[in-house]
Amino acid sequence: MIPHFSGALNSDEYRVLIELSRNAMAIFVQGELKYANPVALQVFAQFPNLLEKISSLAVPTEEVVRLSLPENGQNQEHVLECQTTELNWQGAPAALANFHDVSEYYQVQSIKSEIREQKRVDRIKDEFVSTVSHEIRTPLSIIRETTSQILDGLHGEITSAQKNFLSKTLRNIDRLTKIINDLLDISKIESGKIEIRREKVDLVSLVRDSLVQFTPQIQKKGLQVLNSFSHPHIEISIDKDKITQVFINLLSNSLKFTEQGHIGVGLKEWDNFVECSVMDTGVGVASEDLSKLFNKFIQIGRTDGPGQKGTGLGLAICKGLIELHGGKIWVQSERGQGTQMIFTLPKT
Amino acid sequence: MKKVLIIDDEADLVELLKARLEQHQYEISTAFNGEEGFQVLEKVRPDLIILDVAMPKVDGYMFVQQFKQRENLQGIPILILTAKNTLHELFEAEGFYDYLVKPFEAEILLARIEELIGR
Ligand SMILES: Nc1ncnc2c1ncn2[C@@H]1O[C@H](COP(=O)(O)OP(=O)(O)O)[C@@H](O)[C@H]1O
Ligand SMILES: [Mg+2]
Numbered sequence: 001m002i003p004h005f006s007g008a009l010n011s012d013e014y015r016v017l018i019e020l021s022r023n024a025m026a027i028f029v030q031g032e033l034k035y036a037n038p039v040a041l042q043v044f045a046q047f048p049n050l051l052e053k054i055s056s057l058a059v060p061t062e063e064v065v066r067l068s069l070p071e072n073g074q075n076q077e078h079v080l081e082c083q084t085t086e087l088n089w090q091g092a093p094a095a096l097a098n099f100h101d102v103s104e105y106y107q108v109q110s111i112k113s114e115i116r117e118q119k120r121v122d123r124i125k126d127e128f129v130s131t132v133s134h135e136i137r138t139p140l141s142i143i144r145e146t147t148s149q150i151l152d153g154l155h156g157e158i159t160s161a162q163k164n165f166l167s168k169t170l171r172n173i174d175r176l177t178k179i180i181n182d183l184l185d186i187s188k189i190e191s192g193k194i195e196i197r198r199e200k201v202d203l204v205s206l207v208r209d210s211l212v213q214f215t216p217q218i219q220k221k222g223l224q225v226l227n228s229f230s231h232p233h234i235e236i237s238i239d240k241d242k243i244t245q246v247f248i249n250l251l252s253n254s255l256k257f258t259e260q261g262h263i264g265v266g267l268k269e270w271d272n273f274v275e276c277s278v279m280d281t282g283v284g285v286a287s288e289d290l291s292k293l294f295n296k297f298i299q300i301g302r303t304d305g306p307g308q309k310g311t312g313l314g315l316a317i318c319k320g321l322i323e324l325h326g327g328k329i330w331v332q333s334e335r336g337q338g339t340q341m342i343f344t345l346p347k348t
Numbered sequence: 349m350k351k352v353l354i355i356d357d358e359a360d361l362v363e364l365l366k367a368r369l370e371q372h373q374y375e376i377s378t379a380f381n382g383e384e385g386f387q388v389l390e391k392v393r394p395d396l397i398i399l400d401v402a403m404p405k406v407d408g409y410m411f412v413q414q415f416k417q418r419e420n421l422q423g424i425p426i427l428i429l430t431a432k433n434t435l436h437e438l439f440e441a442e443g444f445y446d447y448l449v450k451p452f453e454a455e456i457l458l459a460r461i462e463e464l465i466g467r
Contacts (some may be wrong), residue, residue, distance in 0.1 A: 130432065134402060137431035138358060141450035145364045148454055154371055177451055183434075 022100075027087075030095045033057045043080075043101065048072055050099075052078070060095045066102075078103040081136040122191055128185050136180055144173045159231035186296060191309045195323050197240045203243075203274060207265045210247040217255050218263070226238035226264035232271050237348055242321045243345070247315040249343050250278035256310070257339065258282030265275040272347055273327070279340040285333040293331055298326075318343075349375045350465050352394060355385040356400035356409065357428070365398065369461075382406025386414070394424060395443055395465045401430040412442050425464040429457075446458075 009017070018025065024040035026033060033055065036044065042050050047069045057065055059133060067080045082099035100200040107166025149155060151166045158166070172330045188194045211225065247265070268275040285293065289300045299312040322343045329343035352374045356362050357378070366376045377392050379385040381403045381416060381442060401408035428439055431450040447456055466467060 130434070133433060134431045137450045138361070141431065141452060142358065142364065143361045144451040145361070145368070145454065149364065149368060152454070155369060173451070181433075 024099045026054065026099075027089050027113070028055055028097065029089055029092050030336050034089060034094065040099075043099065045074055045079070045257075047078065054082055054097050054099065057082060057084060057097070058237045060084045070300055079106050123188060125191060129184055132180065133184055135186050137177075140173060140177060140180075144170065144177075145251065147173065169175050174309075182311045182317060185317050186313050186320070189317065189324070193326065194242075194320075196242065196304070198234060198237045198239055200237055203236050203238075203267055204229050204232065206240065206244060207247060207267065210244055213248070214255055217236050221255070221259065223255075223258060223260070224262035226262045228264065228266045232266045234267055236272055236274055236345060238325055238345060239321075243325070245275075246318045247278065247345070249318050253314060253341075254278055254280035254282060254339065256298060261338070272342045274347065275342065275344055277340055277342045279338065281338040282338050284335045284337045285331065285336040289329055290333065294329070349373060350396070351375045351377065351394040352396050352398060352461070353377045353385065353388055353392065353394040354398045354401070355382060355408075357403040358400070368458075372458060373393075374461075376459065382408065382411035382414070385411060389418075389421060393421075396461060397424055397426045398461075400430055401424050401427050401428065401435060409438065412439065412444050414453070416442065427460060427464060440451055445463045 018037050022036060022039065023247070024043045026036040026040045026044075028034060030331075033051065037224070040183055053067055053069070058094070061084055062322040063083070065082045068077050069080060071078055079102050080099050081102050082097055084095045084097045087096050088092055092179060145156050147166055148172050150158060151163060151170065185194075207227070207229075215244060258280040260281065263278070263280040263282075266275075266277040266279065285300065292298050292300075297312040297314045298315075299310060318341075319329050322345070326346045327342065331339065331341050333339040350373075352369055353370075354362050354376060356363050356365070359382050362378050362380070366378060369376055369385060377388050377394065379388050383406045385406070387399070387400075399408045399411060403435075406414070406431065412426065415426070417429060425446065426444055427446045428435075428444060429448050429450060429452065432451045436447055439445070446460065448457060
């Protein structure tokens with residue numbers, strides 16, 4: 001319903017309206033400012049170049065003109081919209097300019113378009129991840145199985161030299177697979193696409209199971225395993241595969257960087273959380289490097305020698321997986337004094 | 349001899365799996381998509397099906413859905429062997445829990461097959 005008012009306004013009432021209006025209004029006769037309401041005066045003070053710009057526009061066009069202007073004393077650009085209308089002012093043809101600052105509106109618009117762009121990038125990333133996962137793993141599985149069958153003598157006897165070189169091939173296929181898996185994991189963690197599926201798990205058995213696959217390496221290096229569990233069983237609700245992955249990553253680091261002494265896992269049950277640690281008596285980490293460790297692609301001492309090459313993604317993945325469980329991870333280490341990785345897992 | 353049906357559209361991989369499994373005394377039938385898989389199943393009742401997921405025509409997911417409708421096929425275990433490692437839940441929801449991601453290690457594949465066949 002359109003409201004209807006009776007009685008015309010008198011000139012005082014019109015004056016009040018114009019002076020209290022939040023819309024900036026200015027009147028120009030042949031480019032010269034003849035009147036500006038209080039808001040317009042404020043805006044002119046805020047943007048020193050505005051008056052000049054508007055007076056040059058002040059030929060009535062009815063078009064909305066957008067002006068980008070720096071604010072007085074600030075280096076931020078504002079966007080103003082200006083529209084001029086023809087009128088008669090004190091007997092002369094004149095232009096009424098209406099203008100207002102629309103920067104906030106533009107900021108909102110640009111945030112919206114950033115979000116849209118982000119979603120588009122996420123979608124491309126997801127497609128990429130699933131393509132990589134399928135299109136690379138399939139040929140990789142064929143290469144791996146071919147190599148492994150020749151190595152196993154399935155297609156005739158091979159010499160020990162051939163065996164030696166094919167073993168290298170196989171090791172590097174597995175390395176490539178690990179890199180792809182790590183890249184996919186970190187990308188899933190970063191895009192929030194990874195889900196935690198909690199189930200009741202005995203953490204002590206989980207740790208024992210994770211250690212099994214390292215037995216050959218541990219024996220080869222002549223290391224001791226020193227575990228310490230506060231209870232024989234520690235029940236907790238976690239994503240079994242993901243926490244296993246964390247222990248395997250941390251243990252493989254400890255093994256990679258430890259030549260003598262021992263490695264071990266500690267589990268301590270508190271009221272609301274379990275404190276887990278993986279420790280070793282290896283090369284340790286220099287204090288200036290400690291804070292970088294959990295960032296992506298960080299590998300310290302990469303040049304230290306053969307057999308230490310990784311992706312630098314292991315700890316970033318651990319951190320992501322632990323945080324998804326509501327826990328935290330940190331490190332205590334000194335150069336030459338071994339390393340202890342500690343993390344917490346809330347019980348619920 | 350225990351019979352295994354391999355359904356995978358990668359001919360090279362099918363050939364490799366066949367060679368590996370024949371060496372371990374399995375009798376192998378092969379199919380290159382789900383539709384062909386059902387055709388083979390008209391004639392042979394395998395002790396296990398190794399099933400790829402991404403395939404033309406009838407893919408692995410459609411296969412398990414149709415498989416469930418066939419009374420006569422119930423009881424045959426299916427090992428899903430796929431390059432996609434994000435589909436566990438999809439298959440679990442259909443009641444299929446045996447899942448191995450490519451690239452696989454032959455020893456692990458063989459162990460899973462034995463476990464499923466109960467040899
Ligand atoms: N137990 C450890 N002892 C010494 N240094 C470690 C240990 N764990 C991690 N680091 C350091 O942190 C870096 C990052 O580890 P990580 O993210 O697992 O990547 P990667 O193992 O692929 O190098 C390693 O390259 C190493 O320099
Ligand atoms: Mg690592």
